Amino acid sequence: MTSVSFPDTARVDALQKVRGAPIFASDDARPGMLHAALAVSTIPRGRILAIDAREARAAPGVRLVLTHEDLADLQLPGFLVGGYGFQNFQPLRTPDVAYRGQPIAIVVADTFEAATEAAALIHASYTEEHFDPTIDSPGAESLDQADTPIGKFLTEPVAGDADEAFAAAPVKIDIELTCPTQHQNPIELVATVAEWEGDKLIVHEGTQNSGALRHGLAQVLGIPAGQVEVISPFVGGGFGQKNSLQMQTALAAVAARRAGAPVKLVVTRAQLFHGSGFRPASRHRVRLGADSAGILLAAIHEVDSQTSRHDFFPGEYAATSSRLYGWGAFRGVQRLVRTDTQTPGFMRAPFEHPACFAMETAIDELAYALGKDPVDLRLANDTSIDPITGLPFSSRHAATCLRRGAERFGWSARSRAPQSMRGADGSYIGWGMALGAYPGMMIASIVKLSATHNGGIEIALGAHEMGQGIRTVIAAVTGRRLGVPPGEVTVVIGDTRAAPQQPTAGSWGTASATLAAETAADAMLEALAKLTPGSSIDGRSPSEILRDAGRASLEVEAMVKAPGQSEEVFDLIRAGKLLRAGPVFDNCVSFSFIAHFVEVRVEPRLRRIRVPRAVSVADCGRVISPRTAASQVRGGVVWGIGAALREASETDPRYGGFLNTDLAEYVIPVNADIGSIDVDFVDEPDSLLDSGIKSLGEVSLCGVAPAIANAIFHATGRRLRELPIRIEHMI
Numbered sequence: 001m002t003s004v005s006f007p008d009t010a011r012v013d014a015l016q017k018v019r020g021a022p023i024f025a026s027d028d029a030r031p032g033m034l035h036a037a038l039a040v041s042t043i044p045r046g047r048i049l050a051i052d053a054r055e056a057r058a059a060p061g062v063r064l065v066l067t068h069e070d071l072a073d074l075q076l077p078g079f080l081v082g083g084y085g086f087q088n089f090q091p092l093r094t095p096d097v098a099y100r101g102q103p104i105a106i107v108v109a110d111t112f113e114a115a116t117e118a119a120a121l122i123h124a125s126y127t128e129e130h131f132d133p134t135i136d137s138p139g140a141e142s143l144d145q146a147d148t149p150i151g152k153f154l155t156e157p158v159a160g161d162a163d164e165a166f167a168a169a170p171v172k173i174d175i176e177l178t179c180p181t182q183h184q185n186p187i188e189l190v191a192t193v194a195e196w197e198g199d200k201l202i203v204h205e206g207t208q209n210s211g212a213l214r215h216g217l218a219q220v221l222g223i224p225a226g227q228v229e230v231i232s233p234f235v236g237g238g239f240g241q242k243n244s245l246q247m248q249t250a251l252a253a254v255a256a257r258r259a260g261a262p263v264k265l266v267v268t269r270a271q272l273f274h275g276s277g278f279r280p281a282s283r284h285r286v287r288l289g290a291d292s293a294g295i296l297l298a299a300i301h302e303v304d305s306q307t308s309r310h311d312f313f314p315g316e317y318a319a320t321s322s323r324l325y326g327w328g329a330f331r332g333v334q335r336l337v338r339t340d341t342q343t344p345g346f347m348r349a350p351f352e353h354p355a356c357f358a359m360e361t362a363i364d365e366l367a368y369a370l371g372k373d374p375v376d377l378r379l380a381n382d383t384s385i386d387p388i389t390g391l392p393f394s395s396r397h398a399a400t401c402l403r404r405g406a407e408r409f410g411w412s413a414r415s416r417a418p419q420s421m422r423g424a425d426g427s428y429i430g431w432g433m434a435l436g437a438y439p440g441m442m443i444a445s446i447v448k449l450s451a452t453h454n455g456g457i458e459i460a461l462g463a464h465e466m467g468q469g470i471r472t473v474i475a476a477v478t479g480r481r482l483g484v485p486p487g488e489v490t491v492v493i494g495d496t497r498a499a500p501q502q503p504t505a506g507s508w509g510t511a512s513a514t515l516a517a518e519t520a521a522d523a524m525l526e527a528l529a530k531l532t533p534g535s536s537i538d539g540r541s542p543s544e545i546l547r548d549a550g551r552a553s554l555e556v557e558a559m560v561k562a563p564g565q566s567e568e569v570f571d572l573i574r575a576g577k578l579l580r581a582g583p584v585f586d587n588c589v590s591f592s593f594i595a596h597f598v599e600v601r602v603e604p605r606l607r608r609i610r611v612p613r614a615v616s617v618a619d620c621g622r623v624i625s626p627r628t629a630a631s632q633v634r635g636g637v638v639w640g641i642g643a644a645l646r647e648a649s650e651t652d653p654r655y656g657g658f659l660n661t662d663l664a665e666y667v668i669p670v671n672a673d674i675g676s677i678d679v680d681f682v683d684e685p686d687s688l689l690d691s692g693i694k695s696l697g698e699v700s701l702c703g704v705a706p707a708i709a710n711a712i713f714h715a716t717g718r719r720l721r722e723l724p725i726r727i728e729h730m731i
């Protein structure tokens with residue numbers, strides 16, 4: 001595709017990446033470095049009675065073993081919403097065991113192998129307590145989110161009297177759906193290299209939020225934040241797993257201090273299933289009421305989602321499902337079910353993917369109940385006004401996505417009846433579609449931009465490169481504004497030494513970083529103009545202007561707020577606090593939209609499901625980097641195929657914890673599962689947001705799973721409302 005907004009730009013770090021030049025934390029090898037490994041709890045809930053580390057301490061190559069008997073002075077990090085950690089629970093701080101797989105000791109040795117071997121020699125005895133491992137556990141406590149401490153920050157969307165309107169509606173849908181627990185599994189494992197230079201702690205860890213690591217480590221270790229620096233120049237995938245202080249980082253830091261040497265701790269794939277956040281399981285009940293012409297009169301979306309016993313992980317599902325159409329009335333209900341796991345986390349479109357699965361399955365069922373085409377039904381209920389607040393959408397091109405997607409896919413050739421399309425090989429062909437939505441949010445930034453007389457341009461700001469291409473975006477917009485090629489702009493991100501670091505998450509990266517870089521570049525142009533009073537700077541590069549003015553270099557700082565934020569946001573950024581703005585702004589409500597159209601083929605005998613092609617058309621506002629934007633959408637579709645047909649973290653209710661803790665058993669799509677993915681963008685700048693940009697990464701996943709489930713219904717006549725849909729559900 002081509003972008004009307006912006007020319008295509010190759011990834012500025014592509015050459016480095018293909019040469020293997022970037023050093024990820026787990027690649028870090030420095031002189032004198034020791035290696036750490038974790039021993040973990042073998043019970044699902046209780047307390048350590050005694051821990052015996054004598055054998056481990058005597059093992060060859062072991063330098064240090066730390067248990068809760070050594071680390072009582074650690075403090076709690078606070079949960080990310082208000083604090084810094086993915087959970088407000090710090091292993092090894094007390095003898096308490098909150099979940100199976102929780103670390104109970106850290107071993108430091110000369111080699112990774114020695115540390116791993118010694119960790120297996122730690123023996124603990126426990127008292128066990130009652131545990132509820134899943135949201136289906138008979139004793140699991142369910143609370144209205146409104147009655148929990150986070151209830152005062154999150155109110156459920158309500159408009160009109162949805163119950164009355166539903167009761168009176170002539171056509172009704174009332175269904176229940178479930179979405180499983182899932183784990184992110186980025187290819188780069190969570191890894192920390194911690195080194196002390198005197199009182200100063202330097203941490204190299206792949207993270208989406210080096211600011212939270214800095215301030216969270218300071219809090220957990222009881223030292224000033226100014227004594228902690230965090231570097232994270234490249235992250236091998238985040239997807240929300242790495243958006244906060246992890247449970248092992250402080251342990252590695254303490255181990256490095258006590259060992260008197262740098263320590264590297266790589267959390268193993270199996271340990272990560274209990275060592276970081278995950279997508280909570282959720283159950284949904286959706287009620288839709290429509291008139292006989294297909295106009296939506298009412299929707300009620302009730303959700304029960306998983307949290308841990310020690311934190312309230314929020315549920316914000318209906319915040320997005322309520323924005324899909326212009327219903328007459330809406331009511332969202334959110335309950336949290338406490339389970340004995342680590343605290344769930346924000347995994348890629350954390351609420352929006354399950355919410356769209358639930359609502360967009362219901363809409364498809366309504367289309368069949370009405371005898372209407374699913375695209376036409378959606379178009380008939382489109383709206384430019386947010387049904388919850390009454391404010392306009394900042395922009396909304398959902399209808400364009402639907403029309404253009406239908407056209408590119410060839411939707412008009414579809415015959416509506418289930419089982420009515422067959423392939424030459426006898427397979428059932430299903431064509432399904434769905435709409436996805438995701439909030440448009442922003443964060444504020446403090447940016448430093450410098451130019452030198454010999455051509456160097458350097459920009460430093462709070463952002464993290466997880467592979468999504470934000471370094472390329474920042475280089476492209478900065479270079480374009482200053483009239484230099486993107487490759488000549490050095491982008492310093494993920495580094496607390498260079499600029500205050502805000503989390504890169506929530507698909508706000510491009511909108512926030514673009515506005516920040518453009519504002520800083522404008523400040524630079526203004527400062528350059530002042531150096532040459534009376535003559536225009538047009539047509540000259542910053543280095544030429546500096547040379548003409550006899551200056552070696554020039555540095556500017558820009559402070560960029562999101563709409564509606566006050567000046568105090570900059571103090572809060574410096575304190576490492578999470579401060580997102582949106583999707584509700586003063587004058588508008590901002591959401592991105594995407595329409596997915598998919599073809600499935602179901603083998604008639606084995607019932608194996610294939611997805612040979614998908615068409616996705618996204619409305620994300622201005623497209624800044626067409627190449628990486630299209631990659632984001634393709635990745636979202638691949639992940640949606642995984643979410644619909646493969647991925648689930650399994651729990652044995654007798655033992656708790658997660659069972660399939662490796663990539664052999666946690667099944668994700670492989671190349672052979674992926675067919676053609678056709679991507680297009682509306683690419684209309686958003687007129688009510690300063691950046692012109694909404695969100696893209698996460699909306700790409702939203703709506704893929706229901707499009708596939710709806711296509712399976714079209715192929716086979718079977719309505720499957722539990723993810724993932726597997727062969728055994730088809731027979």
Ligand code: MOS
Pocket residue numbers: 208238239240241243346347348349350504505506507
């Ligand atoms: Mo994303 S789940 O907001 O890192």
